[in-house]
Amino acid sequence: MTRQLHLNAFLMGVGHHEAAWRHERTDVRNLTDVKHFQRLAQLAERGKLDSVFFADGLAVGPRVKHNTQAIFEPITLLTAMATVTEHVGLIATATTGYIEPYTLARSFASLDHISGGRAGWNIVTSAGEDEAANFGVEGIPDHGGRYRRATEFVDVATALWDSWEDDALVLDEASGTFADTERVHRIDHDGEHFKVRGPLNTPRSVQGRPLLVQAGSSESGKDFAARYAEAIFTAQRSVADGKAFYRDVKARAVKFGRSADEVKILPGIVPFIGPTEDAARELEQQFTDLISPEYSLRQLSQMLGVDLTAHALDAPLPALPPIEQIQGNKSRYQLVKDLASSESLTVRQLIAKLGGGRGHRTFAGTAEQVADNLELWFSEGAADGFNIMPPYLPGGLEDFVEQVVPILQRRGLFRTDYTATTLRGHYGLAHRPSRYTVTAAETSA
Numbered sequence: 001m002t003r004q005l006h007l008n009a010f011l012m013g014v015g016h017h018e019a020a021w022r023h024e025r026t027d028v029r030n031l032t033d034v035k036h037f038q039r040l041a042q043l044a045e046r047g048k049l050d051s052v053f054f055a056d057g058l059a060v061g062p063r064v065k066h067n068t069q070a071i072f073e074p075i076t077l078l079t080a081m082a083t084v085t086e087h088v089g090l091i092a093t094a095t096t097g098y099i100e101p102y103t104l105a106r107s108f109a110s111l112d113h114i115s116g117g118r119a120g121w122n123i124v125t126s127a128g129e130d131e132a133a134n135f136g137v138e139g140i141p142d143h144g145g146r147y148r149r150a151t152e153f154v155d156v157a158t159a160l161w162d163s164w165e166d167d168a169l170v171l172d173e174a175s176g177t178f179a180d181t182e183r184v185h186r187i188d189h190d191g192e193h194f195k196v197r198g199p200l201n202t203p204r205s206v207q208g209r210p211l212l213v214q215a216g217s218s219e220s221g222k223d224f225a226a227r228y229a230e231a232i233f234t235a236q237r238s239v240a241d242g243k244a245f246y247r248d249v250k251a252r253a254v255k256f257g258r259s260a261d262e263v264k265i266l267p268g269i270v271p272f273i274g275p276t277e278d279a280a281r282e283l284e285q286q287f288t289d290l291i292s293p294e295y296s297l298r299q300l301s302q303m304l305g306v307d308l309t310a311h312a313l314d315a316p317l318p319a320l321p322p323i324e325q326i327q328g329n330k331s332r333y334q335l336v337k338d339l340a341s342s343e344s345l346t347v348r349q350l351i352a353k354l355g356g357g358r359g360h361r362t363f364a365g366t367a368e369q370v371a372d373n374l375e376l377w378f379s380e381g382a383a384d385g386f387n388i389m390p391p392y393l394p395g396g397l398e399d400f401v402e403q404v405v406p407i408l409q410r411r412g413l414f415r416t417d418y419t420a421t422t423l424r425g426h427y428g429l430a431h432r433p434s435r436y437t438v439t440a441a442e443t444s445a
């Protein structure tokens, strides 16, 4: 079979553009309306998309005066979306930072049961100072330390998902046997950050474990992703950068003893789609015109680790701290710094470029041009698929599903129907047996 794209819809409130909520094509009241999100899931499923995804953070942060908030906790919201869909995958962000692996493993196992095997976990380490302040931590937690905790966290969570073997549930009413206790295991983990006995109190779910997704792009982030992630979200602005990242992460996965194909790389794209290229550009400009500079400067200050809130809009960026001093999102810091210097942008021009997707590339054009661009990245070896980030919702997703998907399908680049029932299946990944399951071959050896 020819290689096909994987498409994830990265959903954010009423759209990714920071001014989306002010535009006439959106209704800000949708932010608290579960039906809005259920309709988005159904729309993604109509387009045969692999999955939908929500980002998350554990603080209000600097944006609340001039921008919208993600109101709902992602696993709760995706559970509501699971009840009105049958196929589309449901990926929730959850942190390894401030919670215990036992609690997280139980929530995802529950979502996987409820959705019939469609749960995915975007593993984040929570880089924000505002988040730290809600959990008794001062300042930004150290970058290396966050990834060390994340590594132990994922080891514990996956052991808990494995603690029930696939056939541990006996369900024999006649003998009164609910579970085969030989197949339900303690994990007895005792590490630097966590001490967990197990087993999990939720039996093994349809997929065994959720799809593991990650988005770190620093050196430690790429190693972490190469070791664990089955899908990787990344912000790459050019085909050349995309190809370099793709080759780098796949090579790292092979070094960790995995096959390069087990790791799907999905760069983000914010598509403005119009009947003509000019109309699409004009639409993008309408959103840019609604940007609040006060909000954008706060967001930029956070990305770059310097206070820009009083900086002149028509001046270039001031000198920035060296990357070694950045404890937050290192890869986004580098991306924004490179963008400003390579195109000699003033701060005003920079915030306009970042408005659509906070550093993810925006693309304005016809549906045909969007499809051409995705095909180019795919065929050049810069992507296995894409993280589609509609600038406004629901219209931006509707346009993608109704106009771009059929073109990709006609070109044989995307499925015309689901061929699997689980999220792992959509991403072409095999079911993983529990680590505690002894195979027949091992028994006879």
Ligand SMILES: Cc1cc2nc3c(=O)[nH]c(=O)nc-3n(C[C@H](O)[C@H](O)[C@H](O)COP(=O)(O)O)c2cc1C
Pocket: 054, 055, 056, 057, 093, 123, 124, 125, 126, 127, 214, 215, 216, 217, 218, 219, 220, 221, 222, 233, 234, 235, 268, 328, 329, 330, 331, 332, 387
């Ligand atoms: C598409 C995408 C989505 C992300 N979603 C979240 C999120 O929901 N919450 C979060 O704390 N970080 C999120 N991140 C940030 C990453 O998890 C990671 O912290 C960031 O890429 C920096 O990693 P690095 O320091 O290894 O470069 C996201 C990143 C990308 C590219």
